[in-house]
Amino acid sequence: MEDVQVVAMLVRRCVAGDAAAWEEIVQTYNRRIYNICYRFAGSADDAEDLAQEVFIKMYRTLASYDSSKGAFVTWVTTITRNLLVDHFRKTKQDRITDSLDAATSAHEDALPLSEQIQDQSAPPDARVRSREVGETVHAALARLSPELREAVILRDLQDLDYREIATVLKVPEGTVKSRINRGRAELARLLQRTYRQVM
Amino acid sequence: MPDKTSNGVQCHEFDTLLSDALDGVLTGVQLDAFHAHTRTCSVCGPLFAEVQAGRNWLKDLTEVEPPASLVTNILASTTGVDTQRLRVNVSASQGASSFSPSWWERAQAHISGAIQPIWGTVRQPRFAMSFGMAFFSLSVALSVLGVKPADLRSISLRPAAIRHTYYNTQARVVRYYENIRFVYEVESRVRELKRNVVPAEAAPAGEKKDHKNDTTQQPEQKQDRNYSQNDTHLILACAPLGPSVFDSLNHDPLNQDSLNLDQRDQDPLNQDLPVVSVTTYRRFV
Ligand SMILES: [Zn+2]
Numbered sequence: 001m002e003d004v005q006v007v008a009m010l011v012r013r014c015v016a017g018d019a020a021a022w023e024e025i026v027q028t029y030n031r032r033i034y035n036i037c038y039r040f041a042g043s044a045d046d047a048e049d050l051a052q053e054v055f056i057k058m059y060r061t062l063a064s065y066d067s068s069k070g071a072f073v074t075w076v077t078t079i080t081r082n083l084l085v086d087h088f089r090k091t092k093q094d095r096i097t098d099s100l101d102a103a104t105s106a107h108e109d110a111l112p113l114s115e116q117i118q119d120q121s122a123p124p125d126a127r128v129r130s131r132e133v134g135e136t137v138h139a140a141l142a143r144l145s146p147e148l149r150e151a152v153i154l155r156d157l158q159d160l161d162y163r164e165i166a167t168v169l170k171v172p173e174g175t176v177k178s179r180i181n182r183g184r185a186e187l188a189r190l191l192q193r194t195y196r197q198v199m
Numbered sequence: 200m201p202d203k204t205s206n207g208v209q210c211h212e213f214d215t216l217l218s219d220a221l222d223g224v225l226t227g228v229q230l231d232a233f234h235a236h237t238r239t240c241s242v243c244g245p246l247f248a249e250v251q252a253g254r255n256w257l258k259d260l261t262e263v264e265p266p267a268s269l270v271t272n273i274l275a276s277t278t279g280v281d282t283q284r285l286r287v288n289v290s291a292s293q294g295a296s297s298f299s300p301s302w303w304e305r306a307q308a309h310i311s312g313a314i315q316p317i318w319g320t321v322r323q324p325r326f327a328m329s330f331g332m333a334f335f336s337l338s339v340a341l342s343v344l345g346v347k348p349a350d351l352r353s354i355s356l357r358p359a360a361i362r363h364t365y366y367n368t369q370a371r372v373v374r375y376y377e378n379i380r381f382v383y384e385v386e387s388r389v390r391e392l393k394r395n396v397v398p399a400e401a402a403p404a405g406e407k408k409d410h411k412n413d414t415t416q417q418p419e420q421k422q423d424r425n426y427s428q429n430d431t432h433l434i435l436a437c438a439p440l441g442p443s444v445f446d447s448l449n450h451d452p453l454n455q456d457s458l459n460l461d462q463r464d465q466d467p468l469n470q471d472l473p474v475v476s477v478t479t480y481r482r483f484v
Binding site for chain 1: 250259263264269
């Protein structure tokens with residue numbers, strides 16, 4: 001997905017102080033990084049802050065990137081993932097109460113998710129419907145454990161291969177596959193419960 | 200997961216086969232065996248259905264558009280560039296403006312583009328702090344050496360003049376050092392004289408307590424409060440516990456006496472020993 005030579009050259013220029021090269025890197029990767037952050041953190045505001053943090057960290061450590069050790073996109077994703085883990089740990093305390101609330105309602109009747117699908121009886125046009133589904137899936141994704149969530153995001157949303165994901169997460173490929181499958185299955189269970197409620 | 204074999208596929212290898220099957224990597228006999236296992240195994244069958252459903256759900260998550268300000272903010276916080284050029288880029292991409300930058304704005308963007316790698320680093324808080332501290336230290340050092348900003352204007356850069364300035368500064372530093380040494384020497388002499396006079400009067404053992412009023416002991420008491428948790432502190436800390444506290448407090452002066460007795464016991468021979476050495480010794484007891 002990336003021309004190794006081109007990216008290596010871009011990084012070299014950037015390390016040498018070429019601002020245009022840095023801008024090109026930012027333009028190329030901001031969408032990808034923002035999306036990983038958004039799907040993992042759940043909120044657009046957090047995603048914007050986190051993506052900015054990722055680029056600040058990238059900018060400071062760009063000289064340490066070694067193209068012989070792996071693709072730039074893997075390096076960038078690793079930085080992003082590490083920052084997300086830090087962010088998760090930092091905000092863990094806040095979320096403990098949140099997830100307890102969510103768990104309770106999930107056991108009762110999965111209300112928080114089903115509430116997001118409004119008025120199924122009067123079908124709106126396809127685009128609105130697809131947006132609603134997207135929001136529901138996004139909300140369900142936020143309920144997965146961080147290990148499963150990150151694996152699923154990197155595979156199904158970012159299209160990284162197993163080897164790349166294994167590098168980013170620093171776990172064996174077998175573990176990566178297992179987490180992806182468990183993540184997908186868990187997501188399906190959450191959504192099935194939701195839609196059974198609604199329909 | 201029960202580890203049973205059905206149709207030549209074991210449950211524990213199902214995970215790997217599952218990924219391969221969904222990725223379309225599994226073919227031929229392997230694929231047939233996989234599907235046969237899925238149909239017959241009560242654990243792997245439902246799992247396959249769920250994994251497949253989950254993957255389909257995730258396909259509904261299309262990429263979202265990052266906020267238009269993201270790139271601008273990133274560049275501003277990394278290279279320190281918040282140029283008109285970028286603002287124009289953003290507004291142009293939003294179709295909000297047909298404004299084109301003047302030559303002055305383009306020049307500004309160009310210049311800041313040239314200095315931004317350095318400026319970006321300097322702008323980071325930790326570097327800014329370091330630079331600030333370095334500047335502060337330098338200005339303190341210069342003012343100690345008697346260098347005034349006004350002097351800098353009249354500085355001559357001829358080699359001879361630089362040599363002259365160097366020797367002048369060196370002489371000033373030496374003089375400053377000598378002055379400080381002189382003050383310290385006078386001080387220590389005075390202290391020595393005092394010590395030689397006072398113990399001669401305080402020679403009788405009973406009056407040794409007067410040392411308590413000697414100002415040279417004050418630092419010692421202060422050190423005790425800071426470095427050790429002595430009895431007095433413990434008693435005060437548990438003050439509300441009972442009436443015994445007040446007894447203990449009453450004993451406080453006695454404690455002080457015993458301290459002084461200790462001191463006397465430790466240096467009965469040489470009363471000219473500096474008090475400080477006694478302090479140090481007692482703290483280790
Ligand atoms: Zn099975």
